[in-house]
Amino acid sequence: METNTAAGSEKNAAQPEHWVDRYADYLFRFAITRVRDADTAQDLVQETFLSALENVSGFEGRSTEATWLTAILKNKIIDWYRKQSSGLANKTESLEPVNSDDYFEADGHWKNEHRPKAFGLASDAVTGKEFTQVLQRCMQKLPPLWFAVFNLKHMEDETSENICRNLRITPANFWVIMHRSKLNLRACLQKNWL
Template sequence: MITESNVLNPHQWVSQYADYLYLYAMMRINNEDTAKDLVQETFLAALEKVDKFEGKSTERTWLTAILKNKIIDVYRKRASGLTVNSAYEAEQETDDFFDEDTGHWKAKYAPQPIATIDGQDVLLKKEFNGILQMCLAKLPHLWRSVFTMKHLDDAAAAVICSELRVTQANFWVIIHRAKVSLRACLQKNWN
């Protein structure tokens, strides 16, 4: 049932939600032009579906759900374009971290403690987020998509596998390799 508090007001969408939706898309896509395009596409799709809004959520939640679907479409497109070479090269990079005989970390690459960020230091948070985005951008598209959906969107593994068309086993391998690569990048650039 639509109530006064959840009536759509398309004339206010840009002023009320554009910045929020843009930042949401940027955290997941890490490309300004694509993020801007996704926000515009979200508004257009919402206008086309305005009669389907049931009022079960707020306007912002509804627009965010539309944007999430647009982002997943980008992930799918990018993941389907993953070349064998880029996956192989990324796998080789993560394999370099471990001793072939024992499977343990090589001393040079062993995880080091990462400096924590005090909850009040806004500049440090901003700097860290910039480095994290740079490290995420270095991952192969499929890895970045899986990692982002899992750790930023809190999507379930089954949903990610279905949306990106990967097997459960492949999902866990990708998550592991993405974490290893991100940790190495953060250790190199943050500490």
């Protein structure tokens, strides 16, 4: 009986010597879609491996190595957003500003010319992949703070409270950023996808 337990724990034991070969590409792809910069993504993956190596004794084998390393990377990304948050508010990129008054009547209803249109998404893999590429290009146009807020909310499934705390923004600012991000993404998608 003890042999099986020992064999089971060996099977779930971390194997740091294989991490780079097995997980570096996956972790890099995960990071690059969230931080938009290859150098930063590489740094975060390296920090993930270092942190995991320092805490390898904490790996209990209750999940796969990939899941464990991804969780560490998610925390590194959130930490990176937190460190960047003070500078993000001041950075701007070229983005056509979207004014909600352009989209809505005084009573809050959509103006006819800006009423949402169906995207006509097909279920085939090619169309889905093309749409994802257009969406990613549109997201790249968001200012850094907007991207961080939108990404944390919709890709990382972070709570609004955590995002506000981590990025040091008020709940009102959070909802304004989300609203403006969605309007800009919608405008970009309608321009580039429809």
